[in-house]
Amino acid sequence: MKAAFTKRGRLEIINEILIVCRKPAKKTSILYKCNLSFNQLQRYLKYLISQSLLSSIESTETIFYQMTDKGKGFLEEYRRLNDFLEGERNGSAFPPSNRGETI
DSSP: OOOTTOOOOHHHHHHHHHHHTTSOBOHHHHHHHHTOOHHHHHHHHHHHHHTTSEEEEEOSSOEEEEEOHHHHHHHHHHHHHHHHHHHHHTTOSSOOOOSSOOO
16 A cells, blocks of 8 residues: 555556546546546646557537557556566565575
8 A cells, every 4th residue: 555645657647547447438427537627637638649558439418538559558667567566575576696695
């Protein structure tokens, strides 16, 4: 669990947006669930669409955003990296080294 009031990084925010957009989501839903300002959300949506991680679906009255297959790949890789780093913090990501240490 994260400590309270830690600053989120860019990849964490992208991860959160993609999780919200597994199913089609409106801007306001993404905005509130990811705790972003409108300007931040605009920049992230533009970036994620340009990288083909999100697609926009236009209906008659609104625009929905949904994660693409490439976005799913990003989520999988992000999760793998996060699990790896969590294991490292807990001392289990790497096997013991052979620098004169006994196993």
